[in-house]
Structures are given as structure tokens and as C-alpha cells.
Amino acid sequence: MERSLLKVPVTPAAIGAFLCLLGVLYQTHELGHHFFGGIVCGRLGAISLSTYTSAEGCLRLPDLLTELFGPLISLMIAYAAAARLRAKPSLAAFGCIFASYFHLRWIPPLLGGGDELDVMRKLGHDSGFIVAVALFMLGLPPVIVAWRAVLSSGRAVRIGLAYALPLPFLWYVDALAAGVSGSQAILPGLERIQVLHVPLLILILDIALVFGFAALGRRARRSCANDAGRQFSG
Numbered sequence: 001m002e003r004s005l006l007k008v009p010v011t012p013a014a015i016g017a018f019l020c021l022l023g024v025l026y027q028t029h030e031l032g033h034h035f036f037g038g039i040v041c042g043r044l045g046a047i048s049l050s051t052y053t054s055a056e057g058c059l060r061l062p063d064l065l066t067e068l069f070g071p072l073i074s075l076m077i078a079y080a081a082a083a084r085l086r087a088k089p090s091l092a093a094f095g096c097i098f099a100s101y102f103h104l105r106w107i108p109p110l111l112g113g114g115d116e117l118d119v120m121r122k123l124g125h126d127s128g129f130i131v132a133v134a135l136f137m138l139g140l141p142p143v144i145v146a147w148r149a150v151l152s153s154g155r156a157v158r159i160g161l162a163y164a165l166p167l168p169f170l171w172y173v174d175a176l177a178a179g180v181s182g183s184q185a186i187l188p189g190l191e192r193i194q195v196l197h198v199p200l201l202i203l204i205l206d207i208a209l210v211f212g213f214a215a216l217g218r219r220a221r222r223s224c225a226n227d228a229g230r231q232f233s234g
Ligand SMILES: [Zn+2]
Pocket: 029, 030, 033, 070, 071, 115
């Protein structure tokens, strides 16, 4: 039986849904660090929109494991989404592969940053290039699955856009974090209200992103279905 391929829409709703999903999965990574650290270190540390800090006094091994847990979550999301996409065409799975931004984790080590390079440095190895090559190779299989799952018409543009779309967000996320709960907080004082050491503003933003993804994702899928209907009738 011939395998059905996915049509990836490039519409404002689809791009908006993708950006909401990117925000949700970025936060899943940070909250993963935060709560895993709470378990293995014995108490919760601190978290902003773009960073986490292990609890003071956390031992070396739990601290290293906590730092690795964020990338592990991003990897699991990308590979689980790829497995789902191999089984069945799914816009959500396609979006998760790229919104996990695991395919872009090779860039921070080249610039001297990222969880993985930091862990390697703590273990006495300081080669950003080797870490970047390893992460690039690890990030490639889900992207190849996405490439094979998409209709060939306009495929390079759609995959290229999905590949690069997280970059501006990742570039500006620290500035965004400063505005939400950091030094230039838009609503100063509110960042002190916390639930499980997570600023309430971050939780509100996360919930808004989930609702944004649900609403825009539904609209993107509907426009896809309408297009298919038009092609069928025309
Ligand atoms: Zn991280």
C-alpha cells in the first residue's frame, strides 16, 4: 500500500501554532531540569523563562544529571515525534520534531554554551566542536524522517522554514526572560509569587501557550482539510 504523505501548511495560523508549540516545548525542557533537580538534589532550585539553577548545596553527580535531563527531554520529544510521524502523517508530530529544537542544539556549543558543553567542561573536556558534531548527528535522524514524510511539492522550503523557525526565538529568549521574571520585569514584584519555585507569570504564560497552540493548530488543520477538499472537488 502506498504511504500517504503530509501536506505542511505555511499560513499565519500554522506558523503561530508552531511558535506556541516551540514555547511549550522550550518550557518543558526548563521545567524538566527544575523538577528533576528537585528530585535528585532533594530540594527545588530556581527557574526563569530561559534558565534554571540547581538548589544550593546540590551534590556534583545530581547536579550533572539535572543539567543533562533537559537535553534528554528534548531528544525524547524529537525521537518520539519522529516515530509517530513514521507511523502516520501528523502535523502535530511534524511540529514537535522541529519545536523540540533538538536539531539546533549543535549551535550553542559552537558559541561556547549549552547544557551539553557545560557538562563536558565539568568533566574536564572542553571541545565545543566535537560536542557540536555529535549533537548535529544526533539531531539529524528525526529531520530525515520529517523530510521523507512530507509531500515533495515545496518540500525544501517547508522543511527549511521549520528547521530555521526556532532560531529567532532562541536568540531572543534571554531578553524575553528578563521581561517576564528577570531584571526588566514588565510587572515588577509579580515574579516573587511562585508555585513550586516557578514564578506564577511563567505558569500563566505556559498555559496561554498551550491554549494558543490548541486554537491556532485547529485553524491550521482546518485550512489544510479545506485545501484537500478543494483539490478533490476541483
Ligand atoms: Zn537546558
